[in-house]
Every structure is written in C-alpha cells, then in structure tokens.
Amino acid sequence: xxxxxxxxIADVRAAVRRLNGIAxxxxxxxxxxxxxxxxxxxxxxxxxxxxxGSFKFRGxxxxxxxxxxxxxxxxxxxxxxxxxxxxVAAAAHLHGVAAAIVMPSDAPRVKVDGTRAWGGxxxxxxxxxxxxxxMAAHLAAERGAIVIPAFDxxxxxxxxxxxxxxxxxxxxARGLTLGAVVTPVGGGGLASGLALALxxxxxxxxxxxxxxxxxxxxxxxxxxGRIVANEARSGSIQxxxxxxxxxxxxxxxxxxxxxxCVAVSDDEARSAMAWAALHxxxxxxxxxxxxxxxxxxxxxxxxxxxxxxxxxxxxxxxxTTTS
Amino acid sequence: xxxxxxxxIADVRAAVRRLNGIAxxxxxxxxxxxxxxxxxxxxxxxxxxxxxGSFKFRGxxxxxxxxxxxxxxxxxxxxxxxxxxxxVAAAAHLHGVAAAIVMPSDAPRVKVDGTRAWGGxxxxxxxxxxxxxxMAAHLAAERGAIVIPAFDxxxxxxxxxxxxxxxxxxxxARGLTLGAVVTPVGGGGLASGLALALxxxxxxxxxxxxxxxxxxxxxxxxxxGRIVANEARSGSIQxxxxxxxxxxxxxxxxxxxxxxCVAVSDDEARSAMAWAALHxxxxxxxxxxxxxxxxxxxxxxxxxxxxxxxxxxxxxxxxTTTS
Numbered sequence: 001x002x003x004x005x006x007x008x009i010a011d012v013r014a015a016v017r018r019l020n021g022i023a024x025x026x027x028x029x030x031x032x033x034x035x036x037x038x039x040x041x042x043x044x045x046x047x048x049x050x051x052x053g054s055f056k057f058r059g060x061x062x063x064x065x066x067x068x069x070x071x072x073x074x075x076x077x078x079x080x081x082x083x084x085x086x087x088v089a090a091a092a093h094l095h096g097v098a099a100a101i102v103m104p105s106d107a108p109r110v111k112v113d114g115t116r117a118w119g120g121x122x123x124x125x126x127x128x129x130x131x132x133x134x135m136a137a138h139l140a141a142e143r144g145a146i147v148i149p150a151f152d153x154x155x156x157x158x159x160x161x162x163x164x165x166x167x168x169x170x171x172x173a174r175g176l177t178l179g180a181v182v183t184p185v186g187g188g189g190l191a192s193g194l195a196l197a198l199x200x201x202x203x204x205x206x207x208x209x210x211x212x213x214x215x216x217x218x219x220x221x222x223x224x225g226r227i228v229a230n231e232a233r234s235g236s237i238q239x240x241x242x243x244x245x246x247x248x249x250x251x252x253x254x255x256x257x258x259x260x261c262v263a264v265s266d267d268e269a270r271s272a273m274a275w276a277a278l279h280x281x282x283x284x285x286x287x288x289x290x291x292x293x294x295x296x297x298x299x300x301x302x303x304x305x306x307x308x309x310x311x312x313x314x315x316x317x318x319x320t321t322t323s
Numbered sequence: 324x325x326x327x328x329x330x331x332i333a334d335v336r337a338a339v340r341r342l343n344g345i346a347x348x349x350x351x352x353x354x355x356x357x358x359x360x361x362x363x364x365x366x367x368x369x370x371x372x373x374x375x376g377s378f379k380f381r382g383x384x385x386x387x388x389x390x391x392x393x394x395x396x397x398x399x400x401x402x403x404x405x406x407x408x409x410x411v412a413a414a415a416h417l418h419g420v421a422a423a424i425v426m427p428s429d430a431p432r433v434k435v436d437g438t439r440a441w442g443g444x445x446x447x448x449x450x451x452x453x454x455x456x457x458m459a460a461h462l463a464a465e466r467g468a469i470v471i472p473a474f475d476x477x478x479x480x481x482x483x484x485x486x487x488x489x490x491x492x493x494x495x496a497r498g499l500t501l502g503a504v505v506t507p508v509g510g511g512g513l514a515s516g517l518a519l520a521l522x523x524x525x526x527x528x529x530x531x532x533x534x535x536x537x538x539x540x541x542x543x544x545x546x547x548g549r550i551v552a553n554e555a556r557s558g559s560i561q562x563x564x565x566x567x568x569x570x571x572x573x574x575x576x577x578x579x580x581x582x583x584c585v586a587v588s589d590d591e592a593r594s595a596m597a598w599a600a601l602h603x604x605x606x607x608x609x610x611x612x613x614x615x616x617x618x619x620x621x622x623x624x625x626x627x628x629x630x631x632x633x634x635x636x637x638x639x640x641x642x643t644t645t646s
Binding site: 021024026027029030032033046048049051053090110117174277278280281282283284314315 | 344347349350352353355356369371372374376413433440497600601603604605606607637638
C-alpha cells in the first residue's frame with residue numbers, strides 16, 4: 001500500500017480562493033450563556049448556515065472546481081446519507097453540471113428533498129442488501145463521470161479546511177487567542193481540514209472531536225495507534241456521523257494533530273439541539289450538534305482562551321414550530 | 324404639541340461606532356430557494372442571531388451608551404413584552420448597571436427567562452388591569468433612573484438603524500443593487516432606523532413593512548395620513564408586534580419613506596417560522612418571521628434587484644426538537 005496523498009495548508013488556501021464569493025463565510029457567533037458557564041470566550045461556527053445547511057458544500061465545491069471542464073462535463077457522482085449529497089448536488093448545479101447521488105433508502109426526508117431541490121438525481125440503495133460504493137462506481141462508469149468522495153480526497157479535505165481558516169481569522173479579529181476547537185467527526189474530512197488550518201493559523205489551539213457513542217472509531221483509533229472500525233452501521237440518531245471508520249488519509253492527518261476525541265450519547269445530542277434552538281436560535285441536526293453536546297456535557301477540558309464549537313449541519317426533519 | 328426630535332443618519336453612524344465590537348454584525352444570508360422562486364437575489368438579515376435573539380439590543384445599547392456615567396449609575400428602567408426587555412437587560416448588564424423591566428404577566432416564558440438570565444429584575448403587570456407606563460414611571464422615580472423607550476426615542480431608533488447600514492454594505496459588497504427591504508413593524512423603531520439608513524446608503528431601495536392582521540396600524544395610518552391606533556391589544560401570536568400604534572416620531576420618519584405596509588395572518592407567520600427552520604436553519608418567533616411571511620405569501624411586489632428580508636427576532640417557546 002502506498003501512502004495516500006495528503007493535502008497541505010497550500011491546498012486549503014487554494015480552496016479559500018475557489019470558494020470566495022460562492023460559499024457562505026459563515027458567522028462566528030458569541031454564545032454568552034456558555035461563556036458565563038465556562039468562564040472563557042465561547043463562540044459557535046455556524047456551518048448550519050452554509051449553502052445546503054452543512055459544511056459539506058465547501059469540499060464538494062472545491063473538488064468540482066479543481067476539475068477540468070472536460071472532467072466536469074459528464075456530471076459527477078457521489079454516495080452519501082445526506083449532507084454530502086446536498087453539497088455535491090448544489091456544487092454541481094452551480095457549476096452547470098449534473099449530479100447523480102446514491103442515498104440510503106432510509107435517509108432523512110429533508111436530506112433527500114434538499115438534494116433534489118438542487119437538481120440532484122437520487123438513486124436509493126438498501127443499506128442491508130446493496131453496496132453504495134458499487135452502485136456509485138457503476139453510475140460513474142456508465143457516464144464517464146468522477147465520483148466525489150465524502151471525505152477521502154485531498155480537495156474535499158482542503159475545502160472543509162476553509163472553515164478552519166475563517167475561525168482563526170474571526171477569533172484573531174476579536175483580539176482573542178484561540179484555545180480550542182471542538183468539531184463533530186464522522187469520516188474525519190472536516191476534522192482533517194480544520195487540523196491543517198489550525199496548525200498553520202492558530203498553532204497553539206487544541207482540536208477536539210466529538211463522535212456518537214458506539215461510533216467512536218477515531219477515539220479508539222487514536223488510542224490504538226491504528227484504524228479501528230465501528231462494529232455497528234446504524235443505530236444512532238446522529239446519522240451524519242455514522243461512517244464505518246476514518247480512512248488512512250484522514251487518520252494520517254488527524255493522528256498527530258488531535259488533542260482528543262470524546263463520545264456523545266444520542267440523549268446528549270438531543271439536548272444540545274434543544275439548547276441551540278433556545279439559546280442560539282439555530283436549527284441543528286443531531287450529528288451537527290455533537291460538538292456542542294460534548295461541551296455541554298462537560299467532556300471538553302477547561303481553559304481560558306477562546307473555545308469555538310463547530311455546528312456542522314442543520315438538516316433535520318425533527319424541528320417543529322408549534323405556535 | 325411641539326414636533327418630536329427626529330434622529331438623522333449622523334445619529335445612525337454614531338450608533339455604528341458605539342456598537343462596534345459589542346453587538347453582533349449579523350450575517351446577511353442567501354436564501355437560494357426563494358431566489359429561484361422569485362427570480363431575484365434574496366437574502367435574510369438574521370437579527371435573530373443578535374445578542375438576546377433580536378435587533379432590540381442595538382437600540383438599547385445605543386441609548387445607554389449615550390447616557391453620562393451619572394445618568395447610568397442608578398440603573399435603567401424599561402417596559403416590554405419581551406425583546407426590548409432582554410435587549411435592555413443585556414445592554415445594562417454589559418454597561419455594569421442594573422435594569423428593572425416591567426413585563427406583562429403573560430409574556431412568553433423564553434423572554435422572561437432571557438431577561439433574568441441577563442440580570443434583569445422583572446416586574447410583572449396585568450395587561451387588563453394595570454398600566455405598564457405608570458409602573459415603569461414609578462420605578463424610575465424611585466431610583467432616579469431613566470426609562471428606555473422601546474421605540475419612541477432618537478437613540479433607540481438610531482441604534483436599530485445600524486442594521487440597515489449593515490444590509491446596504493453587505494449587498495453592495497456582493498456587487499448587487501439593493502431593490503427592497505421588508506421588515507416586521509410593531510412600534511416602528513426598527514423600520515424607522517432602516518428608513519434612515521436606506522435613504523442615505525441605498526436611496527433607490529424600497530422599504531416595506533409587515534404587520535399582524537388586526538394590528539396593521541401603520542398600514543392604515545399611511546393610508547389615512549395620520550396615526551390610527553389598533554383596536555385590539557392582544558389576540559395575535561405575533562406578540563412582538565402588538566404595539567397600540569406607531570408614535571409621532573416613528574410616523575414622521577416612516578410616512579415619507581415607506582413604500583407600503585402589508586398585513587400577515589398568524590397562519591402565514593406560523594408557516595414562515597416552519598419555512599425558516601427548514602430552509603434557513605434559523606429559529607424565528609412569530610412576529611420575527613412576519614416579513615418572511617409577507618414575502619412567502621406573495622404580498623411584496625416583484626422586482627429584479629436584491630430583496631432583503633429582516634428576521635427581527637427568534638425568542639419563541641414554540642420550537643421543539645423531536646429526534
């Protein structure tokens with residue numbers, strides 16, 4: 001096995017230029033209630049407000065923008081439980097090309113609708129009986145199209161890293177020192193991008209990951225010093241974070257750069273969603289609120305410098321207004 | 324009756340300087356679904372993400388910041404159904420002074436809790452039997468404190484106007500022309516501030532107001548050429564917008580500067596709240612979603628230039644997460 005090509009901070013900076021004027025420079029919002037509770041400046045990076053309701057648009061746009069016109073022409077293919085699906089559909093649409101997306105038949109309806117709203121052509125598969133990888137490969141071969149991985153790709157990781165540079169710039173602009181960033185972790189694409197960005201722009205900041213209980217493969221992989229996969233494939237409401245494991249590429253980036261990973265329960269994620277709606281006026285999805293859940297549950301070490309919590313996605317069917 | 328002192332754009336610019344580094348420069352977020360529906364660039368100004376969950380912090384901060392230290396020392400007093408209450412409580416707290424707030428006994432719990440969380444001392448009154456003005460005047464006299472009006476004050480109006488300058492700057496930064504701004508209207512403080520800001524920074528933009536059905540006093544006042552009060556005092560879920568009428572000051576500013584006002588039903592407000600949660604990932608309160616409701620219901624004339632919808636507040640008990 002040859003070592004995978006790893007993106008560098010130069011790739012993240014190139015992604016910043018590609019995303020400029022296209023992606024939302026999402027706000028870094030103060031969380032005064034948490035600030036008083038923790039005795040340090042606390043902010044949330046609201047990637048819920050990114051186009052398509054999650055950070056995934058960043059990586060998808062960067063990957064497609066890095067293609068030649070000829071590579072892009074036949075359209076693109078992706079497989080995803082939902083947020084990457086929408087990110088790829090939107091990025092393809094805004095590039096004027098088609099997107100075929102392989103999604104599980106039990107994907108949240110809001111994610112299927114969101115993918116279709118951006119013109120994505122949805123192909124369902126049965127999690128128990130079919131291989132989404134095989135189905136995507138077949139669609140791609142049929143069309144001569146490129147498959148855009150959800151996280152195992154240098155351009156995708158570099159695209160997600162743009163959120164990390166935005167965090168570093170916004171914290172510095174407030175005259176504060178960035179002490180720690182907490183992010184949800186699924187396959188590790190966002191975490192890897194953040195790691196590269198922080199290493200360059202805020203080298204003293206510590207990066208923490210939050211994973212669903214039972215899907216804490218990165219936490220266990222960091223402890224074991226090698227990639228350990230999750231046993232279960234489903235069974236958590238944090239659907240955006242249920243990757244089988246991190247990949248060699250993201251593990252190679254994260255292993256030397258992460259301070260720690262913690263597991264959060266579905267109940268903690270649920271409470272964090274309600275907390276975000278009440279105190280931040282933000283809709284989050286269960287997986288998107290995992291880092292907030294880790295902080296609210298006391299899993300992240302105390303500190304004095306600014307703490308930034310990444311809210312990675314807000315695509316949920318589960319928020320209702322009852323006035 | 325002497326004419327009331329009206330704030331000018333110079334007062335709005337002074338407020339920008341006072342709020343700098345304190346208030347949230349709230350994001351102007353794209354609304355791609357509406358953009359495709361309406362065939363024009365559409366954005367929301369998310370004042371829901373302001374400190375205290377509504378634009379009210381701007382005016383309250385500006386009013387208190389304009390006081391002398393001696394005027395501030397005894398604390399401040401305000402009466403409000405909830406958003407101004409929280410804005411004043413937070414602005415007073417951040418100035419290191421006390422705030423006594425007179426609130427109706429049926430105010431939404433989230434607004435009472437929010438006011439107390441910022442250290443506000445809440446005094447309840449009974450809408451049917453007591454005068455909140457008299458109660459506030461009594462508290463103020465007792466303490467030698469100044470009452471901060473919810474809208475009938477030049478500094479409060481100028482503070483709200485800072486949101487208008489931010490809108491104009493953010494739209495221009497995208498290389499777009501601002502065609503129209505739609506805002507919820509209660510007593511007209513926010514609308515007046517926006518009117519002054521747009522007149523100076525985007526003079527071709529049209530300003531529209533959205534009021535609850537049965538509380539469309541500004542719409543009827545504009546038609547009559549004089550202030551006409553609402554008959555009802557309660558009976559709409561859009562609790563933030565139930566002022567008896569605009570005041571002489573806000574009417575003097577708005578009469579020559581508003582394109583039109585429209586009334587939205589509670590059902591339209593409810594639908595807009597759900598729409599904002601699903602498509603924008605933002606929690607809004609019924610009154611805070613009134614301008615969005617006006618747009619979604621087709622009440623705002625078509626156009627080609629950018630449309631900005633102000634989401635003025637997000638303090639609701641009515642959002643639940645059910646995952």
